[in-house]
Amino acid sequence: MKSNLSIFLLSTLAILSPVKPLILVAVLAIILDTCFGIWRSVKKNGWSSIRSRRLSHTISKSLLYSGAIVFIFLMEKFVISDILGHFIAIDLVLTKAFTFFCVITEVKSINESYFSVTGVNVWDKFIAFLKRSKEQIEELK
Numbered sequence: 001m002k003s004n005l006s007i008f009l010l011s012t013l014a015i016l017s018p019v020k021p022l023i024l025v026a027v028l029a030i031i032l033d034t035c036f037g038i039w040r041s042v043k044k045n046g047w048s049s050i051r052s053r054r055l056s057h058t059i060s061k062s063l064l065y066s067g068a069i070v071f072i073f074l075m076e077k078f079v080i081s082d083i084l085g086h087f088i089a090i091d092l093v094l095t096k097a098f099t100f101f102c103v104i105t106e107v108k109s110i111n112e113s114y115f116s117v118t119g120v121n122v123w124d125k126f127i128a129f130l131k132r133s134k135e136q137i138e139e140l141k
Helices: 002-045 052-085 093-118 122-140
Strands: none
Touching (some): 002 093, 052 093
């Protein structure tokens, strides 16, 4: 019985190995967002504003994102890959797109926390930087 369970767990880990880096990226974005949220809460209301109920949302969000990424990976790998392979040559494109969506959601939340404390909107600064870079590249041509 023990060997059957270990074979099942190792097989599951082998199947899910291509998606581990994507899950890691999403969870790291959640942890970074949590750190910025704690920083904002402490700066605005002090240490007494930190509640375990709000911090427990981090765990549920991590499990939700990870589960959704694994679900989309399995759907893409075993159901959609034959159809999608005719149109797009990128492996795991749906899984990567969903992970990108999750990370962008967390980046927006990080930006909101940063803006709340410092009054600086990093996203707007980044867009302005890209526009200036594009203009400078066009001037060089």
